[in-house]
Amino acid sequence: MKSEKIFKHTSPARVGIGGPVGSGKTALIEKLIPTLEARGIEVAVVTNDLVTKEDAERLKRSGLIDPDRVRAVETGACPHTAIREDPTLNIQAADDLAAEFPSVGIIIIESGGDNLASTFSLDLVDYWLFVIDTAGGDDIPRKKGPGIIRSDLLVINKIDLAPLVGSDLELMEKDANEVRGDRPMVMTNCATGEGIVAIVNQLSRDVLFDA
Amino acid sequence: MMTLTDIIGFTTDENISGRLHDLSHSNDVEYIVLERENTLRKRLRVTGDKGTDCAIALSRDQKLEDGCVLHLDDNRAIVLRMAQEHWLSVKPADSAAAVELGYFAGNLHWRVRFDGDIMLIAIEGPIDFYLGRLQPYLDDGRARVLSDE
Ligand SMILES: Nc1nc2c(ncn2[C@@H]2O[C@H](COP(=O)(O)OP(=O)(O)OP(=O)(O)O)[C@@H](O)[C@H]2O)c(=O)[nH]1
Ligand SMILES: [Mg+2]
Numbered sequence: 001m002k003s004e005k006i007f008k009h010t011s012p013a014r015v016g017i018g019g020p021v022g023s024g025k026t027a028l029i030e031k032l033i034p035t036l037e038a039r040g041i042e043v044a045v046v047t048n049d050l051v052t053k054e055d056a057e058r059l060k061r062s063g064l065i066d067p068d069r070v071r072a073v074e075t076g077a078c079p080h081t082a083i084r085e086d087p088t089l090n091i092q093a094a095d096d097l098a099a100e101f102p103s104v105g106i107i108i109i110e111s112g113g114d115n116l117a118s119t120f121s122l123d124l125v126d127y128w129l130f131v132i133d134t135a136g137g138d139d140i141p142r143k144k145g146p147g148i149i150r151s152d153l154l155v156i157n158k159i160d161l162a163p164l165v166g167s168d169l170e171l172m173e174k175d176a177n178e179v180r181g182d183r184p185m186v187m188t189n190c191a192t193g194e195g196i197v198a199i200v201n202q203l204s205r206d207v208l209f210d211a
Numbered sequence: 212m213m214t215l216t217d218i219i220g221f222t223t224d225e226n227i228s229g230r231l232h233d234l235s236h237s238n239d240v241e242y243i244v245l246e247r248e249n250t251l252r253k254r255l256r257v258t259g260d261k262g263t264d265c266a267i268a269l270s271r272d273q274k275l276e277d278g279c280v281l282h283l284d285d286n287r288a289i290v291l292r293m294a295q296e297h298w299l300s301v302k303p304a305d306s307a308a309a310v311e312l313g314y315f316a317g318n319l320h321w322r323v324r325f326d327g328d329i330m331l332i333a334i335e336g337p338i339d340f341y342l343g344r345l346q347p348y349l350d351d352g353r354a355r356v357l358s359d360e
Binding site: 010011013014084095098121122123126127144149150205206207209 | 248271340
């Protein structure tokens with residue numbers, strides 16, 4: 001594989017996925033895994049939940065990934081603490097995965113569902129995505145939360161639901177571009193996989209370096 | 212794309228500074244300028260000031276710092292520079308305003324330092340964002356902006 005050379009000397013890319021509760025973070029990971037693996041990039045995942053291991057169990061059962069490559073961190077309290085103020089538990093989980101599976105090229109860390117203010121510490125991840133969805137309302141990008149402004153890649157998910165909930169996709173795109181300047185954004189439907197290739201292309205360019 | 216996977220040393224290292232000096236005469240030292248926050252990343256794609264497309268991939272125990280050398284050979288060097296930081300100086304009108312402002316800045320996770328009774332807020336992103344949030348304080352005189360350099 002082309003990128004073997006790079007991974008051998010350094011460590012896997014660490015990519016965070018944050019965003020409000022239910023916006024489709026786990027659904028996105030379920031679509032990213034096969035697309036990345038098809039390109040020869042092995043995946044491991046760390047999930048964060050408040051007091052359960054729901055998302056980790058869901059991924060382990062999915063058949064998409066070796067269950068040993070999925071770790072759960074129970075954050076206990078505010079989910080943003082575990083990805084920003086004190087990311088120790090997540091760093092530990094990622095370190096463990098990197099040590100146990102040296103062929104892994106990317107470790108995806110899903111934050112517990114939070115609000116628009118959540119951001120990842122760059123101590124923990126090299127790059128992070130923020131996932132919002134059309135069903136949350138088309139005024140979300142305009143509300144300028146730090147997640148929307150500062151994430152490396154903004155994902156607007158559930159585009160299939162926009163007409164059903166009366167959300168104006170074009171307006172969301174325009175508002176997001178306005179607050180984000182030239183930083184990238186992708187529209188997705190994680191139920192069908194629409195937009196996933198664009199995300200993988202962006203990751204390949206920015207952190208996997210295989211393109 | 213040029214892949215950079217190691218910190219070779221620092222511009223001040225004895226065995227490096229002379230070579231950098233020579234290369235600078237032929238204009239062969241390229242700089243990558245990063246904001247402080249971005250130096251925490253271990254993997255990133257950036258363009259140097261001479262247009263080289265660089266893919267940085269360090270091990271987790273290495274850290275990008277001002278003056279670290281990422282590439283050095285007889286023909287060229289690539290050096291990292293940290294962008295100058297910008298601070299917004301804000302002076303609260305009295306101690307009541309100071310307490311309130313301190314809580315406010317902490318709640319927004321702003322990075323701050325203090326110079327006597329002046330709060331300095333690190334500007335990470337568009338300054339309008341900071342001024343916008345401080346507007347109520349500026350409007351009713353609980354605080355005023357002294358400078359933004
Ligand atoms: N129609 C539609 N449904 C989606 C899409 N993406 C996710 N969903 C559904 O939305 C619900 C929430 O998705 P999750 O992936 O669990 O969301 P999450 O962000 O991981 O949620 P938390 O981890 O609990 O914060 C699930 O029922 C998904 O099937 C999409 O693009 N379109
Ligand atoms: Mg989830």
